[in-house]
Amino acid sequence: MTTSRSKRRRPHFSGGRPVWLFDLDNTLHHASHAIFPAINQAMTQYIIDALQVERDVANRLRTGYTQRYGAALLGLERHHPIDPHDFLKTVHTFPDLRSMLRAERGLGRLIAALPGRKMVLTNAPEAYARVVLRELGIERLFERVIAIEHMRDRRAWRAKPDAAMLRRHMRDAHVPLADAILVEDTCGHLKRYKRLGIRTVWIVGHLSAAGPSARLPGTGRPHYVDRRIRSLKSLRLGTRASRRAAPREAPAPSAGSER
The missing domain is CATH 3.40.50.1000 (HAD superfamily/HAD-like)
Incomplete structure (x- = not known):
């Protein structure tokens, strides 16, 4: 058996x-060394600016959509009037990526x-x-x-x-x-x-x-x-x-x- x-x-x-x-x-x-913290911070700030919400609300949306859809972008695009391409570019652009x-x-x-x-x-x-x-x-x-x-x-x-x-x-x-x-x-x-x-x-x-x-x-x-x-x-x-x-x-x- x-x-x-x-x-x-x-x-x-x-x-x-x-x-x-x-x-x-x-x-x-x-990525956890420096890049992920920077991406998460940039995503939260993007949500604050785009949706005009408080930081704690932005953080809940970011983490909640990630858990539900596999990526925060999918939840934001589905439920809010954002530009997905602008979101991706903004939160993944770093002035000195090499050092990170x-x-x-x-x-x-x-x-x-x-x-x-x-x-x-x-x-x-x-x-x-x-x-x-x-x-x-x-x-x-x-x-x-x-x-x-x-x-x-x-x-x-x-x-x-x-x-x-x-x-x-x-x-x-x-x-x-x-x-x-x-x-x-x-x-x-x-x-x-x-x-x-x-x-x-x-x-x-x-x-x-x-x-x-x-x-x-x-x-x-x-x-x-x-x-x-x-x-x-x-x-x-x-x-x-x-x-x-x-x-x-x-x-x-x-x-x-x-x-």
Whole structure:
């Protein structure tokens, strides 16, 4: 009986090369250090100015819409007369972004060494995402950046963890869901997307006890997380170990901010 349960829990592999979907903030760099506080402050101020509300009301709207919709922008756009593009540009523009960035040493080598295709999947706007990737020296390693503007369809703005949005983008990129590996710091996104059959990696090295994660670092691995790592270096080491253990299997792991 134990063997039967173990077999059911094994992720299905399509046999293709892995396709890595990397979240951006608190995954490829340490956004909680300076960038997330600045974004959250800028969003609150934007809501104060646009809606003429007190700071405590603006903070409640920002956090409430993030929890309800996955990104504060979606709630603001749905319930208030704001310009989504102006909002995204305003709250993601910094005079000295380079000084705010913190990332793992040898980040480019770590990403380049992973087998398969690589993409960025982020609820941030494309302009900000590309500036961050450029400053980190890793933009060329990703074949595409799927940012929040690209997640929008003809009916509405969408964001992670919207399932239909991810299916659409994976179909457009010719990626079988069984080949996709999402590396992400937000547990709620991993939980939703695990249901689609993708593999999930929870990176916790940039999280803090006050962060929005469903669980805190060091408290175990939820059932919908295939691997829990502290750093991208750990991801590479785990991938190498997987290849040694199962050389014929596609190499892959086994089983935030408020925008």
